[in-house]
Amino acid sequence: MNxxxxxxxxxxxxxxxxxxxxxxIILGEDIQDPYGGAFKVTKGLSQKHPQKIFSTPISEGAIxxxxxxxxLRGFHPIVEIMFGDFLxxxxxxxxxxxxKYKWMYNNRxxxxxxxxxxxxxxxxxxxxxxxxxxxxxxxxxxxxxxxPSNFHDPGQLIENCIDNGGPxxxxxxxxxxxxxxxxxxxxxxxxxxxxxxxxxxxxxxxLSNNDFEEVDFxxxxxxxxxxxxxxxxxxxxxxxxxxxxxxxxxxxNHFNDWRISExxxxxxNILIVEESSTPFxxxxxxxxxxxxxxxxxxxxxxxxxxxxxxxxPSSKNLENIVLPSADFIIQTxxxxx
Amino acid sequence: MVLIRRFELKLLELFDLGLLTGTTHTYIGQExxxxxxxxxxxxxxxxFSNHRCHGHFLAYCNETDGLMAEIMGKKDxxxxxxxxxQHIQYKNFYSNGIQGGIVPTATGMALxxxxxxxxxxxxxxxxxxxxxxxxxxxxFNLASLWKLPIVFIVEDNRYAQTTPTEAAIAGEMVNRPxxxxxxxxxxxxxxxxxxxxxxxxxxxxxxNETRPAAFICxxxxxxxxxxxxxxxxxxxxxxWKQQDPISLFExxxxxxxxxxxxxxxxxxxxxxxxxxxxxxxxFPSDLI
Numbered sequence: 308m309n310x311x312x313x314x315x316x317x318x319x320x321x322x323x324x325x326x327x328x329x330x331x332i333i334l335g336e337d338i339q340d341p342y343g344g345a346f347k348v349t350k351g352l353s354q355k356h357p358q359k360i361f362s363t364p365i366s367e368g369a370i371x372x373x374x375x376x377x378x379l380r381g382f383h384p385i386v387e388i389m390f391g392d393f394l395x396x397x398x399x400x401x402x403x404x405x406x407k408y409k410w411m412y413n414n415r416x417x418x419x420x421x422x423x424x425x426x427x428x429x430x431x432x433x434x435x436x437x438x439x440x441x442x443x444x445x446x447x448x449x450x451x452x453x454x455p456s457n458f459h460d461p462g463q464l465i466e467n468c469i470d471n472g473g474p475x476x477x478x479x480x481x482x483x484x485x486x487x488x489x490x491x492x493x494x495x496x497x498x499x500x501x502x503x504x505x506x507x508x509x510x511x512x513x514l515s516n517n518d519f520e521e522v523d524f525x526x527x528x529x530x531x532x533x534x535x536x537x538x539x540x541x542x543x544x545x546x547x548x549x550x551x552x553x554x555x556x557x558x559x560n561h562f563n564d565w566r567i568s569e570x571x572x573x574x575x576n577i578l579i580v581e582e583s584s585t586p587f588x589x590x591x592x593x594x595x596x597x598x599x600x601x602x603x604x605x606x607x608x609x610x611x612x613x614x615x616x617x618x619x620p621s622s623k624n625l626e627n628i629v630l631p632s633a634d635f636i637i638q639t640x641x642x643x644x
Numbered sequence: 645m646v647l648i649r650r651f652e653l654k655l656l657e658l659f660d661l662g663l664l665t666g667t668t669h670t671y672i673g674q675e676x677x678x679x680x681x682x683x684x685x686x687x688x689x690x691x692f693s694n695h696r697c698h699g700h701f702l703a704y705c706n707e708t709d710g711l712m713a714e715i716m717g718k719k720d721x722x723x724x725x726x727x728x729x730q731h732i733q734y735k736n737f738y739s740n741g742i743q744g745g746i747v748p749t750a751t752g753m754a755l756x757x758x759x760x761x762x763x764x765x766x767x768x769x770x771x772x773x774x775x776x777x778x779x780x781x782x783x784f785n786l787a788s789l790w791k792l793p794i795v796f797i798v799e800d801n802r803y804a805q806t807t808p809t810e811a812a813i814a815g816e817m818v819n820r821p822x823x824x825x826x827x828x829x830x831x832x833x834x835x836x837x838x839x840x841x842x843x844x845x846x847x848x849x850x851x852n853e854t855r856p857a858a859f860i861c862x863x864x865x866x867x868x869x870x871x872x873x874x875x876x877x878x879x880x881x882x883x884w885k886q887q888d889p890i891s892l893f894e895x896x897x898x899x900x901x902x903x904x905x906x907x908x909x910x911x912x913x914x915x916x917x918x919x920x921x922x923x924x925x926x927f928p929s930d931l932i
Binding site: 332361363364366368369370372374375378379380382384399400403407410411412415 | 690723724726727731732733738740742745746747748749750751752753754755756757759760778779782783785786789790
């Protein structure tokens, strides 16, 4: 198993992109060296490419607007929004500008901007630096949202976003930065047999702890919640002999490439686990998709697990109550079977 | 100026006939600003306009057929009927309907042209009301900090829809860009030639020094903000109409009545052709 981390994958890919292409510009707050960004994703870039790295004032709206202008005139900007919570300040630029121009101008332009941002809690940063706010952007037309898990290669996904073109919101759950990622093809990772489906650019990872035979639970999850679901899945197999299969997309707001096998559709229990709170969220959309496209029968259980529907507390013990934990997932599943 | 005036009068007529839907923001009265400014630009320069964009657009390219069809929502409009009156794109001309939101995008375009060393100047149109938007000041700051070749034009037509500037703007407008170290010009002229000369001076400063500039143009719109939202005194409007930029141009240039009539006649033919073009174009059906 290789030993590169989620953070290293991102950082080395940005170095590589700047070395190999002239049209990449990176903008964000405090991204220049020696600081290299709040989470060090841009470390070392400004030393090697001082003309391509723009540390900006605290002006999230303008940063996205400037990136949009650069893109309309031929560049491929990558923007870092220091904390995903600050995306609220960019909403007009994303919704009414960046994601509108191509369509509104009858495909005469095609601005490509990748907006990277760290999301999520478990660091004790409290109500305004811990949220999972991609939830409010999931339904924006022409905005693709990519949220790599630790089973994806986040650096490669950034490059794929750029090659694909168009506006992308790229969600990096900050709890994943130190995690090792699994990027070499492998049939098994730890207790799981691995399969990959979907478009090659934005792969969907399937993990089964029953060799892709029938399982007790089908679990949908993405991004930073994946290692937690993985732990819960291990615990359930070990202690309760409950088997599960995980469905982990990278492009989280399109169903185009999502396929559920007949075998899996016979699974009695479906669970969706997300780090946002569940009301009106990602899980709700998946449930609708399952019902509309897969005629899910009544003898199944379908459940969602997410954060409690309240701000993320600073106090560690309260944060642990609000965010979904492996123990909570295990208990929920045990109660269901 | 005559083309813009008569084109927009025609739009109002078409609204009354039920041939146009949605809304429109006319430029009538402000023509000297758009024409004076845009005629001072080079082909490579970029214009980002706003909701009140017809005047800027016609000053830029004279594409009456495409604009008329676009406002009618037809397939042969400049952007296939998708954008309508406020959202158009043609060559180096862009417009969008969100107040102030276009300003950072234009700033990014100026950065792009600076990096590419094209020596192109980007020009963005704001209104007095737009000065209420925070992202404008984020953009002023970045443009000055990064020495970007951009001109911020503020067209102060005295009202933000129905709110007079006195009720919306504290302090002097010119002090806003100046506070960011942006060299700022100001005029209350309705003379297109004078505005053109000012602009040439501003644009060559921006091009030669690679620095931003601002140009505050105090003007007046003779028509309502959009439709059915005019609460101004008729006397006030009539007083401003005495400064009509078209009459002023005729007077200053001693244009003979005959030549004015001929210009208007030619323009009306062009506009009628645009109306026929728009009418004969099909409605779009393709959403992709």
